[in-house]
Amino acid sequence: MFKKVLIANRGEIALRVIRACREMGVETVAVYSEADRESLHVRFADDDVCIGPAPARDSYLRIPRLIAAAEITGADAIHPGYGFLAENAEFAETCAASNITFIGPTPVQIRTMGDKAAARAAMIANGVPVVPGSPGPVEDVDEALGFAESIGFPVIIKAAAGGGGKGMRVARDADDFARSFQLARSEALSAFGNGSVYVEKYLERPRHIEFQILGDSHGNVIHLGERDCSVQRRHQKLIEESPSPAMTPDLRKKMGDAAVKGAKSINYVGAGTIEMLLDEDGSYYFMEMNTRIQVEHPVTEMITGVDLVKEQIRVAAGEPLSITATPEMRGHVIECRINAEDPNRNFQPSPGKIDVFHPPGGNGVRIDTHAYAGYTVPPFYDSMIAKLICHGRDRAEALAKMRVALDTFIVQGVSTTIPFLGRVMADPHFVEGAVHTKFLEQEGAYLLKDA
Numbered sequence: 001m002f003k004k005v006l007i008a009n010r011g012e013i014a015l016r017v018i019r020a021c022r023e024m025g026v027e028t029v030a031v032y033s034e035a036d037r038e039s040l041h042v043r044f045a046d047d048d049v050c051i052g053p054a055p056a057r058d059s060y061l062r063i064p065r066l067i068a069a070a071e072i073t074g075a076d077a078i079h080p081g082y083g084f085l086a087e088n089a090e091f092a093e094t095c096a097a098s099n100i101t102f103i104g105p106t107p108v109q110i111r112t113m114g115d116k117a118a119a120r121a122a123m124i125a126n127g128v129p130v131v132p133g134s135p136g137p138v139e140d141v142d143e144a145l146g147f148a149e150s151i152g153f154p155v156i157i158k159a160a161a162g163g164g165g166k167g168m169r170v171a172r173d174a175d176d177f178a179r180s181f182q183l184a185r186s187e188a189l190s191a192f193g194n195g196s197v198y199v200e201k202y203l204e205r206p207r208h209i210e211f212q213i214l215g216d217s218h219g220n221v222i223h224l225g226e227r228d229c230s231v232q233r234r235h236q237k238l239i240e241e242s243p244s245p246a247m248t249p250d251l252r253k254k255m256g257d258a259a260v261k262g263a264k265s266i267n268y269v270g271a272g273t274i275e276m277l278l279d280e281d282g283s284y285y286f287m288e289m290n291t292r293i294q295v296e297h298p299v300t301e302m303i304t305g306v307d308l309v310k311e312q313i314r315v316a317a318g319e320p321l322s323i324t325a326t327p328e329m330r331g332h333v334i335e336c337r338i339n340a341e342d343p344n345r346n347f348q349p350s351p352g353k354i355d356v357f358h359p360p361g362g363n364g365v366r367i368d369t370h371a372y373a374g375y376t377v378p379p380f381y382d383s384m385i386a387k388l389i390c391h392g393r394d395r396a397e398a399l400a401k402m403r404v405a406l407d408t409f410i411v412q413g414v415s416t417t418i419p420f421l422g423r424v425m426a427d428p429h430f431v432e433g434a435v436h437t438k439f440l441e442q443e444g445a446y447l448l449k450d451a
């Protein structure tokens, strides 16, 4: 086992990893930017190193500084969390070259899945269904239009290097196509430094369903059930739950087997997520694989009782997974992401000092947060300040717990999405479980407006 783990991240995920390490008797190192001096992850780690000014590109994204911090403090492993360098193959390689274990998959696995066009090709080669579209990247607008016409409009043009909902454009017809193609290309180039794009059929009202994967270096690859992340705003997840209200045991077996097959095809090691779209007609398609721990991992932890971060650490140290078959899923779990944003001002970020912070609690209520009364939310990073996760015996009980928890969650000083989330919990479509990725633009559009 490792002696000391450096966490190359901030916020709630840095705290989450520190807790897992401490439970395992492993020492920790926090790194922080000048804007995060007062953060809890700095306080709770055994060692801490300032790695630069506030902007992430000058601190959390600076590979040489992270490696130097690990060397100075004697860390023998680095946990990247999510975001920042979590899916950066060069970072994983640099760790290896410096004799530091990267807690995550191999650089080759990160690279294969990080290029969405390459990942599609790998899945096709292994018989995993993918959304109909171009088999790989498309070179020019004529070739792309050819694919679009053969699969039929609407289509979505996606950046091969895409992530975080960026670099995607929908084209409804051939007239619309050339413009959307150019926009997707230039957005891809400016956001990811790579203008490579591909074309997929655009599904009108799919559900986003993803499977949690764990693999080890002893040949075990399992899934831990699904998470339904269909409630999204601008392709960003806001609410996640498990089991999916659309799931049946038979469909879970089929989609879960496909997910495991996809992960096994690259001998996946570590925690990862296979994201799929489930169409209204029951067809399902591989969309992408995320090669890291996800924001919404607590949903799976609560429903299975498995600590995913400890499994990641164990597997990176060369140990086998502590479970080698899909565990039982007990009850129902819902997670809400609480952001410091103003729902009345188009969800504009609301950084600043939190004066009052009173999180809810009770049976089956979990909060993952780095916020506290007196904490200042910096304007430089993402706006999530807490994750609220509720576990009930069934969906109705999980929903009731979530309503009470949101209602008794008091945050003053910054605006938050708590009131908006409370309204979603009362929406008849959501209560029915009848949602899809366009829910907040269509049936639920009123939720984004009234306050």
Ligand code: ADP
Pocket: 131, 156, 162, 163, 164, 165, 166, 200, 201, 202, 203, 204, 206, 208, 232, 235, 275, 277, 287, 288, 437
């Ligand atoms: P990112 O990596 O940027 O998060 P994804 O490929 O995971 O992008 O897609 C994010 C979201 O975009 C999905 O959850 C879904 O809402 C929407 N989306 C992606 N591809 C399609 C598609 N072919 N049809 C309909 N919606 C899609």
